[in-house]
Amino acid sequence: MNFKDLILNIVNDENYKPMTIKEMLKYLDCDKYIKKDVKKLIKKMAKDNEIKISSKKKIHPLNIxxxxxxxxxxxxxxxxxxxxxxxxxxxxxxxxxxxxxxxxxxxxxxxxxxxxxxxxxxxxxxxxxxxxRSSNKIVGLYQKNKGFGFVISDNDSLSTDIYVDEKYSKKAKSNDKVVVEIIKYPKNGSPEGKIIEVLGNKDDSNVDLYSIIRSHGLKDNFSKKTKKEAVFIEKEVDLKNVKDRSDLSSLFTVTIDGRDSKDFDDAISIEKEDKDYILYVHIADVSHYVKEKSAIDKEAYERGNSTYLYNLVLPMLPEELSNGICSLNPNENRLAISLKMKIDDSGRVIDYKIYKSIIKSNYRLVYDDVNDYLEGKEKSYDDEILLEKLNLFDDLYKILRKKREKRGSIDFNFTESQIDVNDEGEVLNISILERGPANKMIEEFMLVSNETIASLFAFMDFPSIYRIHEKPKDEKVESFRNILNTLGYNIRGRELHPKDFQEILKEVSGKDDESLVNMLMLRTMTKAKYVNYRDMHFGLATKYYTHFTAPIRRYPDLIVHRLVKDFVDNKLGNINQASLEKKLSKNAEHLSITERNSEECERDVEDLYKCKYMKKYIGEKFEGIISSITDFGIFIELENTVEGCFMYKFSEDHFEYIEDKLTCVNTENNKRYKIGQKVLIEVKNVDLEKRNIDFDLMEGLFENTSK
Incomplete structure (x- = not known):
């Protein structure tokens, strides 16, 4: 235990009596060589608001x-x-x-x-x-003056512009998007900064995209050290050096991914044994190539995960790994961690075994083609063995799904956006992303794999990283209940359980407000996160859950893989559990932050592309559904998933907001608006900088169809 933890333990003990710094140093029995350092540490802890030092110079714990x-x-x-x-x-x-x-x-x-x-x-x-300070790097628009300039922040994260002396301008021109580093925060006046990167003129192709990437502190390139290490990554598996592995290369194995996917980190195999199914889930053994504390590993941890931005991917790992040796390409030997699960006809995993393996995928299948086959639209394949395996996969998928539904797992059915963007950042089309049975089948197999691995460490009571999803807060549940009442759905009982949420989704399935209720329910939920302790996953209605199945694009999975391999090699006994638990706590917090940051970046880019797409439809009319109502405006979602706002606060008519019913009334004509109601709108304005779309509410019949 370090001095900081020791001091916090002493100060927060219920029997602690406040001491001066001098008394604390004596109590800690610090020798003369470190007294000065510990004294500095105590003062820093007070400055960082971890402890308090009173006017009488005594150290106190922080109260609630x-x-x-x-x-x-x-x-x-x-x-x-x-x-x-x-x-x-x-x-x-x-x-x-x-x-x-x-x-x-x-x-x-x-x-x-x-x-x-x-x-x-x-x-x-x-x-x-x-x-x-969260960051001293800000993205914004540069405006040049004689001898100096100003940077106007993109996202209002600064209440004032940033002053830049000409010598720190990096030769930026007016209307250039730049990254500025703040070097001074005066008590009065504007912060002062220096430009560290010029992204280009605000109207250049993809500059708006890279501005968002930089504003979230994300990188689109790897460091020189990482690139250098990646060059020496082997291009193919040398079977002579992997003799400690189970050879599963003769097992009939397939990958199923999107048509444009390039990194395949999971593959599946299946057999039938009487009434039981033997499901193999093979996950790329990234940990074999990415060694702890290497440059590749450090940068992967810093990124935390891959970020997907439609026409651009910010990968967690260099291409030599993600699209190369780690990707489970067809007809190539690959190293994997294989989870073999014996599953009975009720969906219970009755036995399992984990292997460090060598596999060879027989087919690289595509979701669309498998969906067509499973839905009976088209027999896309001639291989009878493949068809037999697909039928077995489908049978097991239905069994697992039924079991998960029975225990109360919540399956959202909200619409996701399919945004088609070319390399120059031009948005070609926006539609609803379709998810067929093949997509859901792979998801189901990954869920049961993650649960199985989580239960392994939970039952051993050994430190690991878990994915938890806490119960929704009471006030959010109450708000959700009130909104459902306004939509005509009545829910009994004070406390809602996963099964209750599931029943609500079943009740609205196929109705006009299905998408809306799914979205509102999602907003009610807490955010799933990574932790180093066991807790339930409310949404999945399961005791233990982790992430194991995507180590190419998620670092938590890589951590779990390393622990799994230590288990397989009987090395867990060599690990200091207290030290590991502390490390995993820090890892989990960091990786939850990188995940949120990545999601926020993806959401901002989605909003940008929706704005770019709708800009060409200013003045046109569309039908939409009211998704939410606030004290300043009505939010409406169009059929193509684009959302905009009618700001009634600034309209000529007078509107009254009725908070307890989440409705508003136009007092000029007594027309009432409620969540879930269909309305006709006209696209009034699109602000690309703030990524806002303004609508006007229209009266009369709907004549035009949504684009």
Whole structure:
């Protein structure tokens, strides 16, 4: 245990009596060589708001109120923000622009409450200390003046522009998108910065895309060290060097992926044994090639996962690995971790075994073709063995799905966007992404694999990384219940369980508001995350769950693979469990953050492309469904998944917002609007910079069809 953990344990002990720094040093029995360092550490801990030092110079633990007033700032586009406390039970606090005290988006801050919470309104606060800046790199638009310039932040994460002296301008021109590093935060006036990258003119192809990538701190290129290591990665499997593996290359094996996929990290095989099914799930053995603490490993951990941006992928691993030696390409020997599961006709995994293996995929199948076969549209294949295996896969998929439904697992059926973008960033079309039985079948096999691996470590009580999904918060459930009532659905009981959510989805299946209810239910849920302890996955209605099946694109899976291989090799006994648990805690927190960051980037790019697509339809009319109503506007989703807002707050008519019913009324004509209602809109304006689409609500018959 290091000194920091030791001090926190001492200070937070219930029998602790406050000591001065001098007394603490004596209690710790620090020798004269480290006293100075420990003293500095204590002062830094106080500065970082981990402990308190009173006016009498005594060290105190933080109380609940102290901890509740430390957290993160989330800025809105209007320049104001909300304080999100480290204490998850503490309500968000409104922070006006004048009370931000130069805090930026995602900065860690300490606040004080200046106005208590009132009915329907958040408490108001003021930032009194910036504990840690989230980033000193900002993406924005450069405006040049004589001898200096200003950078206007893209996403309102700064309430003021950034001053740039000409010597720090990197020869940027007006209207260039740039990355600026803030080098000084004056108490008064604009922050000062230097430009570290010029992305190009704001109207250049894909500059808007790279601006979003940089704003999330993501990289589109690998470091020199990583590239150098990747060059020496072997191009094919040398069977002489892998004699400790089970040879499963004669097993009939297939991969099933999207038509444009290039990295295949999972393959499947199946056999029938009386009434039982023998399912093999083979996962690329990335850990064989990516060694801990190598440059490739460090950069993969830093990225955390691959990020998919339609016309661009930011991979977690270099192409030599992801599309090369790790990809389970057909008719090529590949190293894998193979999970063999014996599953009975009720869907229970009654036995399993894990192998370090060599496999050789017989076919690289595509979802669309397999979907056509399973749906009886077309017999795309001539190989009778392949057809027999596909039928077995389909039979087992239906058994597993039925079992999962029976226990209450929630299967959302909300619409996802299919956005077709060319290399220049031009959006060709937006439609609903179709998921057929083959997509769902592979998903089902990956789910049962992840559960099986999670249960292995859970039953051994050995440290691992888990994927958990906590129960929804009571207030969110209550809000969801109220919205459902406005839609005409009645739910009994105070507390909702996974099975109850599942029943709601069944009730709305095939109805006009199915997509809407799925979306509202998703918003009710907590965010799934990685942790180093066992807890339930509410959405899947399972006790134990992890990520094991995608080590090419997710680092948590790579961590689990390394532990699985240690299990197979009987090396778990050599591991210091306390040290591993501490390491996994840090890993889980970091990887949850990288995942969220990646998802936010993907969402911003999706919004950008939807705006670019709808810009050509300004002035045209479409039918849509009201997806939400706020005190300033009505959000409407079109048939092609594009969402825009009618800002009634700025309309000529007067609207009244009825919060408890989540409806609003146009008081001029007494017309009432509610969630799930079909309306006719006209595309009024598209703001590419802020990625907003403005609609006008129209009266009269619907004449035009959605694009």
């Amino acid at each position: 109120e102290d901890k509740s007033l430390i957290g993160e700032i989330s800025l809105a586009q209007g320049g104001y923000g909300f304080f999100i406390s480290d204490n998850k039970d503490y309500k968000d606090v409104f922070i006006s622009q004048k009370n931000l005290n130069s805090a930026n988006n995602k900065d860690r801050v300490k606040i004080r409450i200046i106005k208590n919470k009132e009915y329907g309104k958040n408490a108001e606060g003021k930032v009194v200390e910036i504990i840690q």
